Amino acid sequence: MPTLAPGACPCGRGADFPACCGRYLGTGTPAPDAESLMRSRYTAFVRGDVPHLLATWHASTRPATLELEPGVKWLGLEVRAHRAIDADHAEVEFVARSRAAGRASRLHERSRFVREGGHWYYVDGDLLTKDKT
Numbered sequence: 001m002p003t004l005a006p007g008a009c010p011c012g013r014g015a016d017f018p019a020c021c022g023r024y025l026g027t028g029t030p031a032p033d034a035e036s037l038m039r040s041r042y043t044a045f046v047r048g049d050v051p052h053l054l055a056t057w058h059a060s061t062r063p064a065t066l067e068l069e070p071g072v073k074w075l076g077l078e079v080r081a082h083r084a085i086d087a088d089h090a091e092v093e094f095v096a097r098s099r100a101a102g103r104a105s106r107l108h109e110r111s112r113f114v115r116e117g118g119h120w121y122y123v124d125g126d127l128l129t130k131d132k133t
Helices: 033-046 052-055
Strands: 073-086 088-101 103-116 121-133
Touching: 033 052, 033 073, 033 088, 033 103, 033 121
Parallel strands: none
Antiparallel strands: 073 088, 088 103, 103 121
């Protein structure tokens, strides 16, 4: 996995954090589409930003609290597909790589998103593969 340039956004788009996902984390500015929201959520995992994760999780499936697994180092994100189902529903397929306690992990998921009141929200997802190596 290539090393990020200083200031680069962890989501992998190649832009600086403030111009990329930084404009959505903690700002109240809605992501323009489901893929951008998913990328901002990955970035929130990298940065440990639980408030962003909860705020962008649809109320119908959002947990009351969220505790991130300690010691996880996120290594990279690959967006494989972004499919608009209609104007207010979309799916994003991605692979996120991480390492914890010396073990690599690969999370492959197809996530569902809904737009309400001009904001996209993560609803749920289907785990396609989760490999530990």
